[in-house]
Amino acid sequence: MEKEKLILQILEIEFDMFVSVRSLYPVACQEDPEGFRVMRSAQFVPWSEETLKSYLSDLKSAVNDKRNLMTLKYARMENKIPPLHENPQIDNMLNEIVAVQMAWQKEMFAKYPALMSHGRPLTDTKKLQADTSFKTYLRCELETYSLMTLTHHFRDIMVKHSQEKNMTEEIYTRMVSGLGYSGLEEAEAAAQKKA
Numbered sequence: 001m002e003k004e005k006l007i008l009q010i011l012e013i014e015f016d017m018f019v020s021v022r023s024l025y026p027v028a029c030q031e032d033p034e035g036f037r038v039m040r041s042a043q044f045v046p047w048s049e050e051t052l053k054s055y056l057s058d059l060k061s062a063v064n065d066k067r068n069l070m071t072l073k074y075a076r077m078e079n080k081i082p083p084l085h086e087n088p089q090i091d092n093m094l095n096e097i098v099a100v101q102m103a104w105q106k107e108m109f110a111k112y113p114a115l116m117s118h119g120r121p122l123t124d125t126k127k128l129q130a131d132t133s134f135k136t137y138l139r140c141e142l143e144t145y146s147l148m149t150l151t152h153h154f155r156d157i158m159v160k161h162s163q164e165k166n167m168t169e170e171i172y173t174r175m176v177s178g179l180g181y182s183g184l185e186e187a188e189a190a191a192q193k194k195a
Contacts, residue, residue: 006052007044011037013059017070038178046160046170051152058146069144076140077132084143093154094142098135100161104168105134112184114191115172 015036044052062069075081085091102122109116120134145153160167169184176187 003045003047003049003052006049006056007041010044010052010056010059011040013056013063014040014070017059017062017068020068021070021074039175042171042175042178045174046156046167048152048156051149051156054149054152055145058144058149061146073140073144076143077136087147090147090150093150094139097142097154097157098139100157101138101168102135104166107166108168108172111169112172112188112191114194115176115184115188118191 015033018036044055047055059069072081072084076084085094105116105122109122120132120137122133123135124133142150142153157167172187173184176184179187181187181190
């Protein structure tokens with residue numbers, strides 16, 4: 001239950017930040033608070049309590065300092081600002097997290113192609129400028145985390161990786177459940193019908 005309370009607190013602050021983001025391309029979730037909550041809460045379910053607490057602390061510090069982490073993330077995605085960290089230790093962690101999560105994402109594309117075709121493309125393509133890739137989105141989000149949160153998150157990722165668990169699959173399982181599906185197979189079948 002503690003994790004659910006932490007996630008609710010995180011979502012409240014994130015949504016307030018998110019609705020004030022002015023990006024180059026419209027972001028549909030800004031007009032859909034419930035969709036935002038379903039998607040973002042799924043993101044946090046596999047995280048440890050320590051990581052959630054650390055990220056909540058990041059958000060509260062940002063609010064106190066009048067910084068909007070969502071604005072920073074979108075500014076990075078659109079190359080409006082330079083990288084948020086210039087620390088080799090952080091850069092190494094970011095690279096390892098991105099590599100593991102890209103592998104998990106590729107597994108999901110292989111298992112659930114119709115479902116995953118509705119998400120972000122894996123990497124950037126010139127013809128899809130308005131559709132930021134999973135890799136770029138992930139990297140830019142990770143840059144907004146403090147060193148403490150990044151360290152906890154890195155540990156969470158590596159624990160799942162060592163257990164041969166796919167955190168992305170856990171995220172999508174929670175996401176499709178929030179959208180009313182019984183599981184990934186049902187969501188995939190529905191996506192195939194729409195294709």
